[in-house]
Amino acid sequence: MSNTPTTTKVHNYSAGPCILPNEVFQQASKAVLEYEGTGLSILEMSHRSKEIVAMTENAVALVKETLGVPEGYSVLFLQGGASLQFYMSALNLLKVGGKAGYIDTGTWSNKAIKEAKRIGDVQVIASSEHKNYNYIPKGYAVPAGLDFLHYTTNNTIFGTEFFHTPKTDSLLVADMSSDIFSRPINVADHDLIYAGAQKNLGPAGVTLVIVKDSVLGKTNRDIPSMLDYQVHIKGESMFNTPPVYAIYVSMLTLEWLKKNGGVAWIDKRNQQKADLLYGEIDRNPLFAGTAEIEDRSRMNATFVLNDESQTDEFNAMLRSARISGLKGHRSVGGFRASMYNALPVESVQVLVDVMKELERTKG
Amino acid sequence: MSNTPTTTKVHNYSAGPCILPNEVFQQASKAVLEYEGTGLSILEMSHRSKEIVAMTENAVALVKETLGVPEGYSVLFLQGGASLQFYMSALNLLKVGGKAGYIDTGTWSNKAIKEAKRIGDVQVIASSEHKNYNYIPKGYAVPAGLDFLHYTTNNTIFGTEFFHTPKTDSLLVADMSSDIFSRPINVADHDLIYAGAQKNLGPAGVTLVIVKDSVLGKTNRDIPSMLDYQVHIKGESMFNTPPVYAIYVSMLTLEWLKKNGGVAWIDKRNQQKADLLYGEIDRNPLFAGTAEIEDRSRMNATFVLNDESQTDEFNAMLRSARISGLKGHRSVGGFRASMYNALPVESVQVLVDVMKELERTKG
Numbered sequence: 159m160s161n162t163p164t165t166t167k168v169h170n171y172s173a174g175p176c177i178l179p180n181e182v183f184q185q186a187s188k189a190v191l192e193y194e195g196t197g198l199s200i201l202e203m204s205h206r207s208k209e210i211v212a213m214t215e216n217a218v219a220l221v222k223e224t225l226g227v228p229e230g231y232s233v234l235f236l237q238g239g240a241s242l243q244f245y246m247s248a249l250n251l252l253k254v255g256g257k258a259g260y261i262d263t264g265t266w267s268n269k270a271i272k273e274a275k276r277i278g279d280v281q282v283i284a285s286s287e288h289k290n291y292n293y294i295p296k297g298y299a300v301p302a303g304l305d306f307l308h309y310t311t312n313n314t315i316f317g318t319e320f321f322h323t324p325k326t327d328s329l330l331v332a333d334m335s336s337d338i339f340s341r342p343i344n345v346a347d348h349d350l351i352y353a354g355a356q357k358n359l360g361p362a363g364v365t366l367v368i369v370k371d372s373v374l375g376k377t378n379r380d381i382p383s384m385l386d387y388q389v390h391i392k393g394e395s396m397f398n399t400p401p402v403y404a405i406y407v408s409m410l411t412l413e414w415l416k417k418n419g420g421v422a423w424i425d426k427r428n429q430q431k432a433d434l435l436y437g438e439i440d441r442n443p444l445f446a447g448t449a450e451i452e453d454r455s456r457m458n459a460t461f462v463l464n465d466e467s468q469t470d471e472f473n474a475m476l477r478s479a480r481i482s483g484l485k486g487h488r489s490v491g492g493f494r495a496s497m498y499n500a501l502p503v504e505s506v507q508v509l510v511d512v513m514k515e516l517e518r519t520k521g
Numbered sequence: 522m523s524n525t526p527t528t529t530k531v532h533n534y535s536a537g538p539c540i541l542p543n544e545v546f547q548q549a550s551k552a553v554l555e556y557e558g559t560g561l562s563i564l565e566m567s568h569r570s571k572e573i574v575a576m577t578e579n580a581v582a583l584v585k586e587t588l589g590v591p592e593g594y595s596v597l598f599l600q601g602g603a604s605l606q607f608y609m610s611a612l613n614l615l616k617v618g619g620k621a622g623y624i625d626t627g628t629w630s631n632k633a634i635k636e637a638k639r640i641g642d643v644q645v646i647a648s649s650e651h652k653n654y655n656y657i658p659k660g661y662a663v664p665a666g667l668d669f670l671h672y673t674t675n676n677t678i679f680g681t682e683f684f685h686t687p688k689t690d691s692l693l694v695a696d697m698s699s700d701i702f703s704r705p706i707n708v709a710d711h712d713l714i715y716a717g718a719q720k721n722l723g724p725a726g727v728t729l730v731i732v733k734d735s736v737l738g739k740t741n742r743d744i745p746s747m748l749d750y751q752v753h754i755k756g757e758s759m760f761n762t763p764p765v766y767a768i769y770v771s772m773l774t775l776e777w778l779k780k781n782g783g784v785a786w787i788d789k790r791n792q793q794k795a796d797l798l799y800g801e802i803d804r805n806p807l808f809a810g811t812a813e814i815e816d817r818s819r820m821n822a823t824f825v826l827n828d829e830s831q832t833d834e835f836n837a838m839l840r841s842a843r844i845s846g847l848k849g850h851r852s853v854g855g856f857r858a859s860m861y862n863a864l865p866v867e868s869v870q871v872l873v874d875v876m877k878e879l880e881r882t883k884g
Contacts, residue, residue: 168560172567175765183553183562190550197531197843199546201724201770204535204846237600237726238747241761245745269746276743356762361564363600363726363764382608382636384601398604399719401726402538403766407564480560483567 169505172483220412243352248274256305264291291316293450304328312337317460360408462492532868535846583775606715611637619668627654654679656813667691675700680823723771795819825855
């Protein structure tokens with residue numbers, strides 16, 4: 159599979175915005191010239207035209223079908239990314255005088271906690287900070303009486319991922335920005351799910367929100383229109399002008415996923431890619447993974463060279479193989495291989511081959 | 522000038538999202554396949570890659586050059602549209618215990634007033650509501666001691682436009698969503714300018730903010746990170762993942778404007794288009810304009826058929842001429858011809874010809 163129509167294939171390990179399917183780029187490019195026989199570019203079409211309304215409805219339907227969203231939940235396409243949701247989620251669910259619990263698994267959890275604290279009483283229920291977030295907390299006690307419990311399903315920077323759903327008697331809120339659509343999930347376990355699109359769903363500029371209608375409107379708080387989920391539900395994501403093109407590219411990506419077999423199919427493929435790379439990290443004496451094995455993210459594999467003096471040589475070999483985006487985040491150092499849905503297995507094999515080649519060179 | 526590469530040309534009068542230059546569509550389509558020799562689609566590139574950082578810096582520079590933005594002002598590309606700015610502008614400028622003044626010129630002013638009232642004391646300084654917003658208030662007294670005065674430079678729904686800058690001893694805030702880049706403006710007269718991109722700047726999904734740095738941080742109010750201009754200034758519009766593609770298309774549109782002669786050039790062309798259409802509205806006995814002549818918007822011409830029974834026939838003729846998007850907003854009725862920057866003079870001539878043809882049919 160070629161990522162682009164160029165002859166020089168790039169293996170795109172960018173942490174996000176990130177690789178999307180090649181056929182999505184082809185269709186998305188055509189729509190900028192003309193959208194489905196309308197004589198208009200999709201960029202110049204009213205969001206209230208019948209074609210764009212139908213496209214948006216199709217995107218919502220595909221989200222519902224792909225994730226098995228139950229009745230009683232609304233699907234919204236908003237702006238502002240997960241960063242705005244950090245504040246907005248608490249604003250809509252944290253009651254005046256209430257309290258919320260957060261599981262702290264790294265940078266993004268911390269940002270969510272910071273914004274929620276502006277609104278009310280926030281308790282950190284569990285944290286892996288003391289080990290530089292290299293594991294997912296388990297066996298913690300969730301106090302009764304929370305308005306909601308918040309967790310971050312995948313931690314892009316530290317390379318950890320939840321493979322269980324936290325248990326709570328309160329509402330459950332999940333930031334699924336970086337692993338949504340990578341595997342089956344049980345939406346019904348959650349009351350609010352939000353995700354910036356720019357990993358497995360689409361380009362930067364749109365945010366997916368899945369919210370249980372019945373939990374809203376209960377905070378006894380004045381909420382600005384643009385930050386009120388109920389306003390956006392009533393407006394069917396068109397209370398204000400939506401980011402049409404980003405929704406369109408997301409819709410195309412969901413069509414690609416559906417056509418290939420949905421989350422059941424991509425779940426297997428993502429496991430195959432993770433097994434391939436982590437297998438090499440564990441086998442190759444030059445490398446070491448940074449996250450606890452049972453909590454390793456299938457989306458972002460973080461690892462280091464045991465001998466840092468080999469970094470320049472490894473980087474040069476990566477460049478020769480046209481592997482891009484592998485530099486680790488400064489919080490962890492080393493390398494980060496982001497293997498989102500659209501990254502082909504072949505790209506992972508190329509990376510593994512380079513790691514083996516470095517071993518041969520040094521052997 | 523063809524709007525699209527199809528043989529069947531559409532005259533796109535959409536009120537927004539709206540027509541953009543054809544050459545922008547061509548370049549924007551190519552970048553979705555591959556961005557400038559990188560081997561990557563622009564949709565899969567990290568916002569922190571050197572190419573996208575350079576592109577964003579270029580977009581900022583083009584805004585500054587095109588509008589003559591003075592030193593001491595920051596240019597931001599944000600998300601959430603003018604609708605989020607209604608709240609955010611007041612949150613950043615309305616002091617605890619202070620008050621703000623608003624000039625009420627229609628639907629969008631009203632929305633801004635509604636969101637600002639959540640934050641503090643808001644006074645409507647002048648309003649044209651009593652005449653269904655068919656004129657721009659003048660000669661009103663602005664009280665002393667306001668934190669800021671807010672106005673909406675162009676009113677898309679009612680077809681009116683400010684051709685003067687309100688005088689106040691307070692800060693001055695302008696929603697310029699629908700006429701920014703249509704003519705020269707004096708940025709220095711303003712402390713905050715905001716504009717949803719989807720008229721003269723780019724596609725839906727990005728919001729331009731121009732703010733005087735020295736007026737910020739003075740409200741004595743806790744501001745959520747994503748709603749704090751100072752946070753976005755510090756992050757150079759990358760505090761969170763920006764809407765890369767919408768910024769890119771905006772950058773291309775600004776390049777098109779610059780190449781053709783900037784706002785001095787488009788100002789003349791917009792006047793030419795407005796003269797052509799309003800000339801026909803005033804000459805043709807079948808039609809009447811709805812806005813006061815001196816306040817008529819050059820972006821959105823609102824008019825009615827004096828005999829409503831001719832509506833179906835006129836609409837059929839518009840369809841035959843491939844004129845789209847001319848239906849008036851329900852608040853005014855009749856017709857609305859949105860003549861944003863990229864609409865060719867030729868498209869206005871086609872509309873005028875149809876109006877003349879209707880007159881001949883009925884004559």
